[in-house]
Amino acid sequence: MAEQVRTAGRAREGRRRAAGAVLAALLCAAGCSAPADRAPDTTARDIRAVLDRRAAAVLHHDAAAYAAVVDPDATALRSAQRREIARLADVPLGSWTYRLTDVSAHGGDRVTADVRLGYRIEGYDSAPVSVDRTVELARDPGDGRWYITADRAADGSARQLWEQGDVEVVRGKHSLVLGVGRPRAELEAVAGTADEAVPAVSAAWPEPWAGRVVVLVPDSVKEMGELLGSPAANYKGIAAVTTGETGGSGKSPADRVIVNPEAYSLLGGFGQRVVLTHETTHVATRKNTSSATPTWLSEGFADWAAYRDQDRTAEEIAPELADAVRAGDGPAALPEDEDFAFAGDAGRLAKAYEGGWLACELIADRWGEEKLFAFYRAVGAHHGRDGAVEDALHEVLGTTPQDFTARWRVYLRNRLG
Template sequence: MAVGLLAGLLTLAGCASPGPPDSAPQEIQSLLDRHARALLARDEAAYAAALAPERAPAALEEFDRLAEVPLASWGYRLKDVERRGEDRATVRADLAYRVKGYDSGSVTTERVLDLSERDGRWYVTADRPGEDAPQQLWQQGDVEAVRGTHSLVLGVGQSEERLRAIAAAADRAVPAVSAAWTPAWAGRVVVLVPASLDAMGGLLGGPAASYRGIAAVTTGEVGGGPDAPADRVIVNPEAYGVLGDFGQQVVLTHETTHVATRTATSAATPVWLSEGFADWAAYRGTGRTAAQAAPELRRAVSAGDVPAALPDDKAFAFGGDADALARAYESGWLACELIAERWGEAKLTAFYRAVGAHPGREGAVEKALSETLGTTPEEFTAAWRAFLRDRLG
């Protein structure tokens, strides 16, 4: 009898009506959708309507900072809602935006927003980057935009003259890259110029010291196809500024090459190949000799210290020995230069694409060497070492 009564009670409990669903996620998503539409429409009043009074001054400052950025899209996708009492919530959301005329895919970054409910409506009280997410340029100051023929340069704390000079160099880089990398690509580039090295670190979500002496880096997702997150070339204003015109042009052409080759680059691509190809494209047609363009490696080879093998990925890590890093880049460049000279530029591109198309790192280079160049890793390494002695010894 007791067992039957217990079973009945359990059945009744199982049939009990659940409580009403939490409507907050849907209401917050609708709020963020309206907020995004207002930003795209440059409707300050509608944008401010989503903001709590304590959030409004800072948010409207960001609204103004974005005035010169030509946005094609801007939107939030709610990922998680954490209720904190009856009238407060913290949410994680992906912010995705595209720059008009330049981005085929979106830049996506995680945001954490605090909200409060007042009189039946939700308002944003705080908005910050997610854990480990980088800053965005407009959060660092007023953004000034300079449009080139093939480029868009967005800067904070920079003179218009400097931004125009960078745009001119980027405009020269795009056709140079298209001549070196013949597969179709967007043929345009977005360059970010923060105010300082520290600000650059903020954009990259890492310690600024790691990028000291690095003139520029390119962000992006390898092998993601045409809808992959958009690339950005981020200039270190301090290191870039001490270069001469030639060095600055090489840097921007190198970084633009990464943009062009992004969809053909994958986890199977060793860094010596991706960085070596970018340097090859940047130096192509400049008339610079190997001795001029590879001074650190030349010193080592002249002293009888010829590398035994191509550098591994760890050799390209920022923040370590600057001379060793230079030798790694120079080694990758001369490997690509060897392929272009012995097998031809078309074969170099075919080799790059074949490596990137492999399903994984293991066997990728070996297979591409065999099928594209008709050689083996051992034969190629021996040829590369002889090439170094010939050009740098």
């Protein structure tokens, strides 16, 4: 049986594509400009100043200034903060900002601040990644200044790569690979494969896109789960996922492809190329993917792009579905979103991906690739899920859901039977 790839893309309505790690809303203002409602204006102003100094220290790689805003008595925290900024030394940061969203006072000299960190990688991110943090501060009665006493991911938010260890940076022709705890040779190999994926995606998707990708490689599936804010067990057999926000506004935060080094390393060169091409397709199609896009289409198209120029038969690409079709147990309908759940049945997940791929194959074979592109765009541009596929089938392909499903079932039998 041919080597099979189990990959995943973005969270869509009704499932968690990047689990708890779906990135927070776009940072709209530099610095710490948002009001805080539950503390005096002077306190909020002073805390903004502390956070602004901290942001400047990151961009200037000034470890002393970064630690200077930490409580002088918190020696362990100060040491940890120095290590943290050192881990960022090689990351090409274009911006780093904090936005204060709320302050809760605990007496006159202690507060808890809700903060949105936004950072952008120079040359790769057109918009910042935003993550929510919880920062505790105390005011020194001697000098009256506020100092940080704790800084952690907010409830429900994910950890960041630099919190896991020293970040190794590898620059590819079309990629930037950031890794922690993995051999540099391995990261260079990932960059080489990502560099092959980017032009393959550009050839398979006609819309303009950045033409570059950022790949994160944590040390293990456990650390991968931390980056995604979800149990590692959800990703044990998943080679990679892509994070980001869907929508056509052009303002969605930057995507990250996160590799599970344990599953990815088990794949051969072909499988690794398919994985990163699949995930890079999600990056490229992001602005044309929305909550109206069913998972079978987004994942099926990503697989279609990944396998488009590969010399593999349908049975080799879709073995689970082939077995079902030959046993007379082929699906009666296109896969539902819940069929793509990571934590669900592995066979069901495989057949969902394979069914989505063959649906896109059918469109490309029967109506042509240009119609497949137009169909994808039309579904994503629809206002809401209801009617999105039905309207696009009618307007772009001149068919109905019932007719398309019937054609798809025949196509499965012809390709896999």
